[in-house]
Amino acid sequence: MTFLHTLKVEERDTLRKIVKNVHMKYFPKDFCTDYEADKLIASIGPETIENLLKVGKKHDIRNI
Numbered sequence: 219m220t221f222l223h224t225l226k227v228e229e230r231d232t233l234r235k236i237v238k239n240v241h242m243k244y245f246p247k248d249f250c251t252d253y254e255a256d257k258l259i260a261s262i263g264p265e266t267i268e269n270l271l272k273v274g275k276k277h278d279i280r281n282i
Contacts, residue, residue, distance in 0.1 A: 221264050222256055222259065222260055232271060232274040233270060233274070234255045234256070235274070235279055236273075236274050237259055239279075242255065
């Protein structure tokens with residue numbers, strides 16, 4: 219069961235930006251969609267997501 223529906227919109231946008239900039243850096247640009255980022259976020263797991271959100275908020279990743 220996925221936990222993406224439990225995240226706030228701001229948290230989901232932050233995670234998408236992190237995943238696209240870090241984990242999908244070398245993927246073709248056509249592949250880097252919100253849908254593909256959401257699939258990767260779902261596969262990472264809730265514990266890692268908490269850490270990514272902390273780092274994203276600390277470094278204000280949404281304004282990059």
